[in-house]
Amino acid sequence: MSRRSFHRASEAERRRDLIVATLDCIAECGLQNATVREIAARAGVTQGLIRHYFSSKDLMLQAAYRDLMASMVASAENTADHRPLTARRRLREFIVSNLSAPVADAKKLSLWAAFISHVRVDPVFAEIHKENYLAFRDTVEGLVADVLTDAGQDPDPARCRELAIALNGLIDGLWLEGTLVDDLFAEKPAAEIAIRSAEALLGGISLADELHAS
Amino acid sequence: MSRRSFHRASEAERRRDLIVATLDCIAECGLQNATVREIAARAGVTQGLIRHYFSSKDLMLQAAYRDLMASMVASAENTADHRPLTARRRLREFIVSNLSAPVADAKKLSLWAAFISHVRVDPVFAEIHKENYLAFRDTVEGLVADVLTDAGQDPDPARCRELAIALNGLIDGLWLEGTLVDDLFAEKPAAEIAIRSAEALLGGISLADELHAS
DNA sequence: CCAGTAATTATTCAAGCGTATAATAACAGC
DNA sequence: GCTGTTATTATACGCTTGAATAATTACTGG
Numbered sequence A, B: 001m002s003r004r005s006f007h008r009a010s011e012a013e014r015r016r017d018l019i020v021a022t023l024d025c026i027a028e029c030g031l032q033n034a035t036v037r038e039i040a041a042r043a044g045v046t047q048g049l050i051r052h053y054f055s056s057k058d059l060m061l062q063a064a065y066r067d068l069m070a071s072m073v074a075s076a077e078n079t080a081d082h083r084p085l086t087a088r089r090r091l092r093e094f095i096v097s098n099l100s101a102p103v104a105d106a107k108k109l110s111l112w113a114a115f116i117s118h119v120r121v122d123p124v125f126a127e128i129h130k131e132n133y134l135a136f137r138d139t140v141e142g143l144v145a146d147v148l149t150d151a152g153q154d155p156d157p158a159r160c161r162e163l164a165i166a167l168n169g170l171i172d173g174l175w176l177e178g179t180l181v182d183d184l185f186a187e188k189p190a191a192e193i194a195i196r197s198a199e200a201l202l203g204g205i206s207l208a209d210e211l212h213a214s
Numbered sequence C: 001c002c003a004g005t006a007a008t009t010a011t012t013c014a015a016g017c018g019t020a021t022a023a024t025a026a027c028a029g030c
Numbered sequence D: 001g002c003t004g005t006t007a008t009t010a011t012a013c014g015c016t017t018g019a020a021t022a023a024t025t026a027c028t029g030g
Helices: A011-029 A036-043 A047-053 A057-081 A087-098 A106-116 A123-150 A157-180 A190-201 B011-029 B036-043 B047-053 B057-081 B087-098 B106-116 B123-150 B157-180 B190-201
Strands: none
Touching: A011 A036, A011 A047, A011 A057, A011 A106, A036 A047, A047 A057, A057 A087, A057 A106, A057 A123, A087 A123, A087 A157, A087 A190, A106 A123, A106 A157, A106 B106, A123 A157, A123 B157, A157 A190, A157 B123, A157 B157, A157 B190, A190 B157, A190 B190, B011 B036, B011 B047, B011 B057, B011 B106, B036 B047, B047 B057, B057 B087, B057 B106, B057 B123, B087 B123, B087 B157, B087 B190, B106 B123, B106 B157, B123 B157, B157 B190
16 A cells, blocks of 8 residues: 655645635635645645644634735735825725725635634634734725825815725625625626715715826 | 433523524634534533424524524614604614614624625525525615605615615624724714715715604 | 655544434423 | 323434644755
């Protein structure tokens, strides 16, 4: 009886494979049934290897949560920092990007929910969530300040904060609605509704394309 | 060695106890660690009894999900139907009620997330979610139509639908933000922000108290 | 081409899981 | 009070779990 052949991969490569397999497994089978054996099988390795890279299953789940959130903020964060664009256009792109693929994705939502449900159970998950939330809100707040300035209004910090919270809520809520019941949503894309709503929240400032940057 | 004493409870009473224990256990230990033994212990019975009331653990989880959602829509639904009030005031109360205790509660949010993460795993959970979402959106849509009419505007169905989706998103999103990071939120209650934002979405219609109903 | 290293597999372990069944005691009706 | 019913307890079963250890094989550096 011979052993199965294998190849020695780099640490970065293996860890990534294992994290991807973990996320796939949780999304498909739920946290309850995401066992180390199933995850290892999906990653194409045997279960013993997991403990070679993560000293416990919990640590691997935390790493997977961090990875998921990083992948979700990455694309949106890019558009928010794309300086050549108008402030209004950056906010617009930011909203659209958060309400389209790959962020608005049923699998990602499922994973997000699974991890959020553990925020109260495990303090480490709470910490990861808090970091990501604050970063997201700060991004929105910065965009709002830029848009107000661009529109010739005073970017009062208190007003920016409140608008950021409201916009953040609107984006999160429509993200939920749009990806949870997407079949019912095909007619009216969440992104379009979000843009019109954001304009209303901003007191009528249009987020449509402009000819010159501020 | 004598057996532990017990009392024979009614079916309704026992089922309620078991469901409450299930929700407590999931909120505290997570779905992974919500075992039949732990749930039974919290309900003050032995594990064998669970299968006397639920033919499997999954069925008990489904019952718990239904119970959770019913408890969350109940209070808000009441205010939405409280006819003596102005339409504007009913919408206002509906929003406030969804963003205050007992709906805006960290434990409930944790439970909601745990179940949402199972919507993609188990079709029964998907069904339960869909029913509740549609009912909630219809309630908001009805309130929006009433408010528009009250303000002398045409309650165009398409506009009502879009406003309902946006308001629904706003409420859900602020519910998430407010209860997930409530310590950072004490200064500015989510409900106040929601009211002001809803007024903006409605094109400036005030939701403040009025002297006479429509 | 050989030796050393460590990534990977294979196997084992105790504990805990959901489920099933048999024994028992609480209560209802007479 | 006694008796029948059944809600409840107690116990057992087979399986899976996360973790630990030992054996092996792929690769690195000389």
